[in-house]
Amino acid sequence: MTDTPWPRFYVFKQDSPEAPHMNCGSVHASDAEMALLNARDVFVRRPECVSLWVAPAARVAEVTVDGLAGLAPQADDAEGQAYEVFTKAAAKGQHAHVGQIAAGSPGQALRKASETYPDGVWVWMVVPSVAIVASPEDEGQAWFEAARDKPFRHQSFYHTERLIREIKAGQLDPEGDE
Amino acid sequence: MKDGLRPHLASYLLAMADDEMVLAHRNSEWTGHAPILEEDIAFTNLAVDEMGHAGLWYRLHSDLVGEDPESYPDELVFFREAPFFRNVQLVELPRGDWAFSMLRQYLFDAAESVWLPALEGSSYPPLAETAAKIAREEIYHLRHTQAWIRRLGRGTEESHIRLSRALAELWPYAVQLFVPDPAEDELTEQGVVPARADLQQAWMTKIEADFEASDLALPESAAPLSVDRRAHSEHLVGLLTVMQSVARAYPDVLW
Numbered sequence: 001m002t003d004t005p006w007p008r009f010y011v012f013k014q015d016s017p018e019a020p021h022m023n024c025g026s027v028h029a030s031d032a033e034m035a036l037l038n039a040r041d042v043f044v045r046r047p048e049c050v051s052l053w054v055a056p057a058a059r060v061a062e063v064t065v066d067g068l069a070g071l072a073p074q075a076d077d078a079e080g081q082a083y084e085v086f087t088k089a090a091a092k093g094q095h096a097h098v099g100q101i102a103a104g105s106p107g108q109a110l111r112k113a114s115e116t117y118p119d120g121v122w123v124w125m126v127v128p129s130v131a132i133v134a135s136p137e138d139e140g141q142a143w144f145e146a147a148r149d150k151p152f153r154h155q156s157f158y159h160t161e162r163l164i165r166e167i168k169a170g171q172l173d174p175e176g177d178e
Numbered sequence: 179m180k181d182g183l184r185p186h187l188a189s190y191l192l193a194m195a196d197d198e199m200v201l202a203h204r205n206s207e208w209t210g211h212a213p214i215l216e217e218d219i220a221f222t223n224l225a226v227d228e229m230g231h232a233g234l235w236y237r238l239h240s241d242l243v244g245e246d247p248e249s250y251p252d253e254l255v256f257f258r259e260a261p262f263f264r265n266v267q268l269v270e271l272p273r274g275d276w277a278f279s280m281l282r283q284y285l286f287d288a289a290e291s292v293w294l295p296a297l298e299g300s301s302y303p304p305l306a307e308t309a310a311k312i313a314r315e316e317i318y319h320l321r322h323t324q325a326w327i328r329r330l331g332r333g334t335e336e337s338h339i340r341l342s343r344a345l346a347e348l349w350p351y352a353v354q355l356f357v358p359d360p361a362e363d364e365l366t367e368q369g370v371v372p373a374r375a376d377l378q379q380a381w382m383t384k385i386e387a388d389f390e391a392s393d394l395a396l397p398e399s400a401a402p403l404s405v406d407r408r409a410h411s412e413h414l415v416g417l418l419t420v421m422q423s424v425a426r427a428y429p430d431v432l433w
Contacts, residue, residue, distance in 0.1 A: 006214070027216045030329060037322050041220035142317035150230065163431055172428060 009035035023095035032133040059131035061106035080104035188242040195235035196265035202228035256425035268351035277340040284323035292380040296372035331392025
């Protein structure tokens, strides 16, 4: 596995219908559909998931509290397109989806996001709504439910670790004649 | 179900289980070697799923032959010699390149996507229930491999050539999936399992559409290279040697 020329996609995972989509990491993929498929396998090995979003990293913009002053002033007030807004309160943690705004450019979207969601935020992230691809709603069972029936995916399902230690330590002889 | 049908259904299920198990092992050979990390994880996941499905079929088989469904599957997988496996040769072929493995998995997924819904109508309830459980997961598998063959088929000249080459090689093996066992007729008459001829028709219709979206031509109908699931290529012995080595080295260990 060497460097890939494939673009990076942000992945947002929703753990329950009431919870917001949270940024859980990113995947490389040739396109959004493959990114979604990969995101499912990389981030949904445990069953807590009801929906996934992916967005090309190139379409994602973010700004911290400290960077707000550096945003270019937006002469244009046109409400060009919808952006999804994500925020987090500190450097640690995950960006959570908080709502939607309309703006004419990513810079303007960040400024509006900081004005609309000002409290307790350390970083704002905006993504054009059209750049987000969501997992198909009618295939939720095939995508996410199956993980519930798979205790064998959990490390605790196996005694293997202890066994391998014993084998390595010479406590178990091959051919069963211990 | 009539008692006389039990051995026939047991053979049928053993064949399905062996198909899934051997394919799962072949696919697991990509772990650590896939083109990118994300796909490495995804394809490994898929291999584990197939292994889980094999486990379910082995359990049903064990019930029918009066063996312990907890321990007998391990015995079948790790302590049986090649001539006693009942998988099609399609799944034992070496993994080849990425196009070869993706297309093989796709052809198998497409077969399962028509097979499992048909098995959900089985007059043997445990079979119908298990098929329903697995079918849910296969929707996702098919999506994944469909996406890959579309991209390989319509990607670069080289990816198209590799995919076409893989198809030419796999095709006569793939059609063995639809060769019925002689003892199967009565199972079909009793509504326990679907007729393979109908399944093959549905499978062809499905893959024809996907092939079109992948710029692949559907091959002429071919005679299967083998019609007997007791016959294997030389590749199965090597596969089993690797797959069974640890269990055979430590036969008394509970994993």
